[in-house]
Amino acid sequence: LTRDSAERVKLFLIAGFLGSGKTTLLLALARFLADARGKRVCIIVNEIGEVGIDQQVMADAGLEVWELTAGCICCQLTADLVTTLTEVTGRYHPDVVLVEASGVATPRGILDALRYYKGEPFAVVETLVLVDPTRIEALLDVMTPLITGQIAAADRLVITKGDVATPAELAAAQSAVGEFNHSAPVLLISAGDGAALAPLLDVVGA
Amino acid sequence: MIKAFTSLGEIDGIQHASYNVSALSTIWLSKVKWPGRDLPVDELWQVEERELMTPADYDAIIADGWGSWLGGFIERTGLGPEFELFGKWAGTLPEAFKAWDAVGIPVLSPVIFTIPYEYFCGGRSLRAFILDLHRHPDKVQAAMDATMPALIEQARGVMGALGVTGVWLGGWRSASEFLSPKLWERFVLPYYKQMVDVVIEAGVTPILHFDSNWTRDLSYFKDFPKGTCVLSLDGMTDIYKAKEVLGGHMCLMGDVPPSMLTLGTPDQVHEYSGRLVRDIGPSGFILAQGCCIPPDAKPENVAAMIAAVH
Numbered sequence: 001l002t003r004d005s006a007e008r009v010k011l012f013l014i015a016g017f018l019g020s021g022k023t024t025l026l027l028a029l030a031r032f033l034a035d036a037r038g039k040r041v042c043i044i045v046n047e048i049g050e051v052g053i054d055q056q057v058m059a060d061a062g063l064e065v066w067e068l069t070a071g072c073i074c075c076q077l078t079a080d081l082v083t084t085l086t087e088v089t090g091r092y093h094p095d096v097v098l099v100e101a102s103g104v105a106t107p108r109g110i111l112d113a114l115r116y117y118k119g120e121p122f123a124v125v126e127t128l129v130l131v132d133p134t135r136i137e138a139l140l141d142v143m144t145p146l147i148t149g150q151i152a153a154a155d156r157l158v159i160t161k162g163d164v165a166t167p168a169e170l171a172a173a174q175s176a177v178g179e180f181n182h183s184a185p186v187l188l189i190s191a192g193d194g195a196a197l198a199p200l201l202d203v204v205g206a
Numbered sequence: 207m208i209k210a211f212t213s214l215g216e217i218d219g220i221q222h223a224s225y226n227v228s229a230l231s232t233i234w235l236s237k238v239k240w241p242g243r244d245l246p247v248d249e250l251w252q253v254e255e256r257e258l259m260t261p262a263d264y265d266a267i268i269a270d271g272w273g274s275w276l277g278g279f280i281e282r283t284g285l286g287p288e289f290e291l292f293g294k295w296a297g298t299l300p301e302a303f304k305a306w307d308a309v310g311i312p313v314l315s316p317v318i319f320t321i322p323y324e325y326f327c328g329g330r331s332l333r334a335f336i337l338d339l340h341r342h343p344d345k346v347q348a349a350m351d352a353t354m355p356a357l358i359e360q361a362r363g364v365m366g367a368l369g370v371t372g373v374w375l376g377g378w379r380s381a382s383e384f385l386s387p388k389l390w391e392r393f394v395l396p397y398y399k400q401m402v403d404v405v406i407e408a409g410v411t412p413i414l415h416f417d418s419n420w421t422r423d424l425s426y427f428k429d430f431p432k433g434t435c436v437l438s439l440d441g442m443t444d445i446y447k448a449k450e451v452l453g454g455h456m457c458l459m460g461d462v463p464p465s466m467l468t469l470g471t472p473d474q475v476h477e478y479s480g481r482l483v484r485d486i487g488p489s490g491f492i493l494a495q496g497c498c499i500p501p502d503a504k505p506e507n508v509a510a511m512i513a514a515v516h
Contacts, residue, residue: 017333018255018332018333019333078465079464079465079468079469079500079502080250082465082469083468083469083502103332103333104332104379104384106383109442113465113469116465116469116470135337138336138337138340138341139336141340141386142336142339142340142385142386142389143336143384143385143386144385144386144387145382145383145384145385145386145422146383146384149383
């Protein structure tokens with residue numbers, strides 16, 4: 001059976017440097033979409049996962065978790081992602097696929113690899129880039145091209161750790177995202193702050 | 207390995223005589239999960255990104271030198287079996303050289319050298335190392351400087367013992383696409399320069415295996431002596447820009463993307479490869495895969511790449 005375009009799978013790439021909270025956000029989104037919205041959700045996490053994922057717990061919650069295990073980020077991860085995406089969409093026909101990008105990947109590089117994807121068409125491909133305000137100054141100092149590239153490629157920017165960052169750190173993060181991406185909406189969230197996720201959930205699960 | 211590659215077409219050289227994943231543990235100071243041992247047999251190997259090195263290790267390296275420190279580190283972190291395995295595998299290299307020599311195929315870069323940045327970034331984990339560069343740059347640099355004499359001595363010893371004509375010298379974590387220019391100029395470039403000089407002094411060709419995107423800093427490589435290096439790119443660096451900047455100064459190598467070898471079609475690979483031969487070559491160019499041929503590459507795609515030179 002071929003689903004019409006309104007039912008096609010939505011793909012969300014969740015990017016950001018290591019430690020920005022990608023896995024935490026991804027799991028919160030996935031649980032909500034499955035529990036509250038009854039969506040079929042598949043999760044693809046990368047090989048440098050920031051938080052251990054208990055596959056059985058996720059399976060019990062009705063979530064399919066796939067791990068990218070490419071040996072070398074530099075040259076094999078994108079192929080592994082495309083292969084996994086094809087298998088996931090072909091086997092499970094999910095409503096939403098959440099992909100955790102490697103912390104050292106630019107979204108553009110990953111999206112370029114999708115030209116090889118021949119599986120079920122995506123109705124939406126959107127990139128959420130997470131920014132950790134507590135470390136943005138250090139990351140911009142050291143990893144300037146990577147961090148600015150990630151921010152610039154975002155469709156939506158999510159400033160995480162709103163509950164632990166100082167006002168100065170939040171201001172620095174706001175300034176950075178505004179400097180390198182003029183068009184993406186910016187959302188501020190805190191760990192465990194379900195209400196703050198609402199705007200994001202509407203985007204992902206609509 | 208010889209049967210596999212010679213069955214796909216006529217090749218003029220091979221990067222490694224043989225390969226063992228334990229090599230990755232020795233250059234990234236990390237544990238590596240092996241297919242068939244730690245992972246399902248059909249998976250690709252996987253580096254564990256863990257903080258095996260601590261900030262105190264910088265002090266120990268500065269005080270004791272790399273060689274003295276490394277032994278204790280290996281014992282403390284349980285990497286001993288990986289290093290032992292690497293040693294055993296390295297002992298088989300002369301035999302592997304003979305096997306390739308017997309079929310008339312030169313081994314271009316059978317041994318791997320890199321710089322302290324790659325060791326430290328792997329051992330500390332990328333996330334922790336980046337913060338080290340921000341918070342303690344002088345200490346990191348001092349540890350790098352304390353490491354270099356041992357790496358240079360080791361490189362000279364390996365080249366002398368094995369009689370190689372080329373070496374793999376490179377990395378990916380130190381690529382220009384990640385680091386700010388001022389830090390790249392401080393923590394990456396000077397150390398590659400030292401290693402390049404050591405290799406050239408030994409009469410050996412440095413094959414600069416620079417994975418990820420180095421486009422921003424290509425002009426710095428003009429400082430390497432003309433006609434002595436090969437720059438091997440993986441499809442991420444703009445190879446056309448590399449020719450514009452470095453053409454006539456060093457040989458270029460690559461850069462058929464590994465993802466194309468896995469996911470593309472023979473026609474796509476042949477067209478891409480042929481374009482490289484015409485545009486980047488034919489002289490001063492070695493057509494090759496970018497980085498490495500993935501274990502899940504389609505054999506017909508590899509054959510198409512090899513056939514594209516005719």
